[in-house]
Amino acid sequence: xxxxxxSVAIRPRTAWEAIDLGVLLARRHAGLLMLSxxxxxxxxxxxxxxxxxxxxxxxxxxxxxxKPAWERLPLHILSRxxxxxxxxxxxxxxxxxxxxxxxLIASLTWRRLSPTRSFDLPVMxxxxxxxxxxxxxxxxxxxxxxxxxxxxxxxxFHLEGLLWLGLATLIxxxxxQQMETQFDWExxxxxxxxxxxxxxxxxxxxxxxxxxxWEPIYxxxxxxxxxxxxxxxxxxxxxxxxxxxxxxxxxxxxALLLACAAVTLMLxxxxxxxxxxxxxxxxxxxxxxxxxxxxxxxxxxxxxxAHEGIGTLLDxxxxxxxxxxxxxxxxxxEKAEEPSEEEIKDFAELLExxxxxxxxxxxxxxxxxxxxxxxxxxxxxxxxxxxxxxxEWLETFGGRLGLPRRRVREMPSxxxxxxxxxxxxxxxxxxxxxxLWAEHPREALGLLYRALLSRLLHxxxxxxxxxxxxxxxxxLVEGLQHEELGRFAQALTxxxxxxxxxxxxxxxSLKRGLCEGWRRLFGRRxxx
Amino acid sequence: xxxxxxxxxxxLLDTRRQVETPEGIDLIxxxxxxxxxxxxxxxxxxxxxxxxxxxxxLLGVLGQFGAGLGTILYFLVNWWYPVLFEMLYQGRTPGKxxxxxxxxxxxxxxxxxxxxxxxxxxxxxxxxxxxxxxxxISCLSHSxxxxxxxxxxxxxxxxxxxxxxxxxxxxxxxxxxxxxxxLAEQRAVLDFAERRADLSGARRAELAAILAEPLDSLPxxxxxxxxxxxxxxxxxx
Numbered sequence: 180x181x182x183x184x185x186s187v188a189i190r191p192r193t194a195w196e197a198i199d200l201g202v203l204l205a206r207r208h209a210g211l212l213m214l215s216x217x218x219x220x221x222x223x224x225x226x227x228x229x230x231x232x233x234x235x236x237x238x239x240x241x242x243x244x245x246k247p248a249w250e251r252l253p254l255h256i257l258s259r260x261x262x263x264x265x266x267x268x269x270x271x272x273x274x275x276x277x278x279x280x281x282x283l284i285a286s287l288t289w290r291r292l293s294p295t296r297s298f299d300l301p302v303m304x305x306x307x308x309x310x311x312x313x314x315x316x317x318x319x320x321x322x323x324x325x326x327x328x329x330x331x332x333x334x335x336f337h338l339e340g341l342l343w344l345g346l347a348t349l350i351x352x353x354x355x356q357q358m359e360t361q362f363d364w365e366x367x368x369x370x371x372x373x374x375x376x377x378x379x380x381x382x383x384x385x386x387x388x389x390x391x392x393w394e395p396i397y398x399x400x401x402x403x404x405x406x407x408x409x410x411x412x413x414x415x416x417x418x419x420x421x422x423x424x425x426x427x428x429x430x431x432x433x434a435l436l437l438a439c440a441a442v443t444l445m446l447x448x449x450x451x452x453x454x455x456x457x458x459x460x461x462x463x464x465x466x467x468x469x470x471x472x473x474x475x476x477x478x479x480x481x482x483x484x485a486h487e488g489i490g491t492l493l494d495x496x497x498x499x500x501x502x503x504x505x506x507x508x509x510x511x512x513e514k515a516e517e518p519s520e521e522e523i524k525d526f527a528e529l530l531e532x533x534x535x536x537x538x539x540x541x542x543x544x545x546x547x548x549x550x551x552x553x554x555x556x557x558x559x560x561x562x563x564x565x566x567x568x569x570x571e572w573l574e575t576f577g578g579r580l581g582l583p584r585r586r587v588r589e590m591p592s593x594x595x596x597x598x599x600x601x602x603x604x605x606x607x608x609x610x611x612x613x614x615l616w617a618e619h620p621r622e623a624l625g626l627l628y629r630a631l632l633s634r635l636l637h638x639x640x641x642x643x644x645x646x647x648x649x650x651x652x653x654x655l656v657e658g659l660q661h662e663e664l665g666r667f668a669q670a671l672t673x674x675x676x677x678x679x680x681x682x683x684x685x686x687x688s689l690k691r692g693l694c695e696g697w698r699r700l701f702g703r704r705x706x707x
Numbered sequence: 708x709x710x711x712x713x714x715x716x717x718x719l720l721d722t723r724r725q726v727e728t729p730e731g732i733d734l735i736x737x738x739x740x741x742x743x744x745x746x747x748x749x750x751x752x753x754x755x756x757x758x759x760x761x762x763x764x765l766l767g768v769l770g771q772f773g774a775g776l777g778t779i780l781y782f783l784v785n786w787w788y789p790v791l792f793e794m795l796y797q798g799r800t801p802g803k804x805x806x807x808x809x810x811x812x813x814x815x816x817x818x819x820x821x822x823x824x825x826x827x828x829x830x831x832x833x834x835x836x837x838x839x840x841x842x843x844i845s846c847l848s849h850s851x852x853x854x855x856x857x858x859x860x861x862x863x864x865x866x867x868x869x870x871x872x873x874x875x876x877x878x879x880x881x882x883x884x885x886x887x888x889x890l891a892e893q894r895a896v897l898d899f900a901e902r903r904a905d906l907s908g909a910r911r912a913e914l915a916a917i918l919a920e921p922l923d924s925l926p927x928x929x930x931x932x933x934x935x936x937x938x939x940x941x942x943x944x
Contacts, residue, residue: 188721195806196866199722199740202847207720209848334742338843345840352836396847400742414906414914420895421917428886428921 182419184262187403190416194327197407201400205253208260212253212395215271219249224387228380235379239386246394247286247296251278251304253398258305261406282309295321297401298328298408324408328401335397342389347382590636591645594652597629601637604630609694609702616690621678624685627693628675631668634701649676667696724851724863726815734815737866738853741846743806744864748839750802755784786827793823799867807869813861822860829856874901876941879934886921893940900937 182189187200205212224242231238255278256271266274282303293299302308302316410416474482493499540547566573592600605611608630615623632652635641641655649672656668671693677683726734762780766773792800798809798818810818810826833842833854842854851863877900888896899914906914915930924932 186718186720188719188723192722193866195739195743196722196737198742199738199852200720202740202852203720203722203850206848206850330746331742334745338741338745341838341843342840345837348837392844411905413910414899414902417895417899417902418914418917420892421899421914424888424892424895425917425921 181262182415183422185419186261186263187406189406189410189419191411192407194324194404194407197324197404198327198331198400200407201403202396204257204261204403205396205399208256208265209395211256211260211265211268211271212399213391215252215256215268216249216394217391218268218272219252219275220390221387224384228383232376232380235376235383238380239383242383242387244287244291246390247291247300248279248283250297250300250394250398251275253395254300254304254402257399257402258301278304281307294329294332295325296328297331297397298325298404300398301402301405320405320408320412323411324404328404331397331400331404335393339386339389339393342393343382343386346385346389350381350385591643594632594643594645594647595649597625597632599629599633599636601633604633609697612697613690613694620684623690624671624675624678627697628671630697630701631671635668663696664700667693667700670696726813736811736815736863738851739806739808739864739866740852741843743808743866744846744852745843747800747802747806747808750805751789751800752802754801755788758784789827790820790823793818793827794820803864807867808864809867810862810864813863818862822862825860826856826862829859832856875904876900876937877903877934879931879938881938882932882935883939884936885923888940896933897937897940900934903934 187204192200220242223245224238227238227241228235231241252271252275255274256266259266286303290296290299298321299317302313302320306316308316475485476482590599592598605626608626612623612627615626632643635652635656636643639659641652641659643652643655647655653668653672657665659665670689674685674689674693678685722737722740724736724738726736728734759781763777766777766780769776789800793810796804798811803809810823812818812822830842833839833845833856835841839854842856845854845858846852849858853863857863874897876897884896899911903911911930912926915933916926918933919926919929922929922932
């Protein structure tokens with residue numbers, strides 16, 4: 180037994196934690212343990228049942244009584260698996276007869292009802308103690324944890340019962356309802372009459388199956404309790420760390436010493452040494468086989484092992500995080516097959532027939548045309564009818580559907596605070612301006628400018644916006660390519676700006692020019 | 708040597724679970740298995756039974772009204788007893804307290820209402836088909852001993868850490884270790900001194916002899932020197 184090979188973390192635990200560890204240990208080797216247990220006990224169960232067919236209760240009692248004998252097998256497997264030497268199923272089964280020999284009678288008689296059975300078993304089987312030595316050993320070991328072992332047995336007893344009842348209930352629940360009428364509790368109670376023998380044997384079988392699940396865990400828990408007690412008693416954890424420490428401190432020194440000695444012994448004569456500069460461990464660059472060659476072959480950790488170790492480390496999280504994604508997709512499409520000659524021939528025939536058909540159709544052209552016209556007419560009529568039928572609906576909700584509509588350009592009613600509606604203007608703008616000029620030149624010029632803007636907006640359809648400045652309006656007017664209007668607008672705008680913002684009165688001479696200009700431009704139109 | 712150790716220790720079977728906090732501190736949780744949990748449940752069952760029995764005897768006097776109250780009480784005791792205890796009593800029912808257990812989230816934080824309600828409502832599933840069979844099987848086959856309710860709620864039943872007692876280290880001349888010690892090795896030297904009373908004299912000498920050579924001392928004196936190193940590690944007290 181080498182502690183460094185142990186596959187469980189060795190440290191002192193409480194009794195409960197030791198039992199938990201046993202559950203984990205049994206879980207790790209569950210397949211082997213259950214399989215071996217089933218391979219041994221189920222045939223035996225069958226034999227006992229066959230022999231005692233008339234006495235099912237006796238069968239289960241006998242089977243239960245023999246449990247300690249078979250518990251030696253899981254313990255054997257676990258004790259080897261603990262140190263990394265897990266036996267195969269075959270090895271385990273062949274070892275069974277040897278395991279059964281020692282103290283079998285005692286196990287099956289006066290020690291059968293001991294509550295600490297699982298805890299005591301390793302002392303007998305693994306330490307090979309018997310008689311007085313065993314008793315003393317158990318006294319020492321049992322100072323602690325024997326309580327835990329007893330609780331384990333008590334709980335195990337209850338758990339067996341629970342699982343047995345649970346499995347039986349499950350089967351009972353699965354019985355179809357039509358059959359249930361035949362199962363009456365009264366008849367079940369009278370089962371001992373012999374008619375229901377098979378039912379009792381079924382319940383025995385359920386018990387045997389429950390044991391397949393539970394017994395390895397029970398043995399493993401007892402085993403880990405025993406291990407924990409010994410860890411406690413002999414400070415295995417301390418020993419383990421001390422040995423590693425010693426190896427770290429002394430072992431490396433030893434290795435160095437040995438290597439030096441080896442080199443000294445193997446050294447050839449002085450000349451050869453001078454001629455050969457090769458050391459035992461060449462620098463990777465000088466090594467002819469390159470840096471990938473295997474090195475450090477004479478020590479526990481060779482370069483290859485280290486390389487593999489690093490590889491596996493780098494292959495696992497957090498360095499590599501793999502995930503597999505499963506999703507549905509169509510099966511592979513069938514490959515297009517090369518057309519065979521026959522198919523080509525068929526295809527040619529088909530073409531020929533189609534050609535003939537089209538010829539025949541040619542004769543039917545006028546009829547077809549008539550039909551076509553009729554069908555199209557029907558379609559158009561139907562659409563028109565639909566539109567008519569739903570005209571109100573379309574009017575109401577058409578806007579909401581986001582149908583494109585001609586956007587009505589909004590005309591501003593005011594620009595620079597000036598009223599632009601044609602109705603607000605006097606009929607004879609030029610005359611009115613002339614009349615006002617003498618007393619209210621400001622109003623006169625304002626009227627002209629207002630009228631100009633109104634005309635531009637309503638007659639020339641200039642896209643004026645309330646955000647436009649006078650200059651921008653002028654530029655738009657230039658875009659109209661109307662020379663006379665352009666000149667008129669320019670002059671009027673300049674004088675209007677001078678008056679409105681600069682408070683400089685327009686010269687008297689301007690009155691005639693502007694009013695005449697207005698008449699020339701718009702007078703005719705107004706008259707028309 | 709060190710990375711090798713780390714490699715092998717990851718595959719070692721252990722009941723402990725490490726939870727790393729954002730600060731890089733490893734919290735150690737010790738999930739509890741079926742046995743202590745079953746015992747805790749048994750204790751709780753007895754307490755609940757006693758409460759109900761007492762209440763029913765008292766309420767029996769009140770006739771039908773009492774029967775109604777009794778039904779409500781039965782509901783509360785059956786479904787809210789574990790939830791309320793877990794929420795208001797640091798994740799412990801009386802049974803769990805007796806067994807030194809408590810309920811926490813998977814990451815070691817105290818259990819919340821949602822998790823507690825989930826894990827206790829799912830007892831209805833764990834109970835199937837008879838007396839917690841599903842729960843027991845789930846508990847025995849999960850690496851952290853979770854029943855279905857725990858799986859759904861993301862909770863763990865762990866052992867409570869006991870208050871550490873001040874250990875006694877035997878008298879010896881304080882000295883510094885002649886070689887650097889890793890944390891685990893320091894812990895082992897301290898353990899060796901602290902668990903002196905549990906070990907037989909012969910076993911102590913045997914253990915100390917392992918380190919006699921690196922300590923450059925006779926095997927007989929190694930134990931004394933290890934105790935000295937342990938005192939040195941603890942510091943003056």
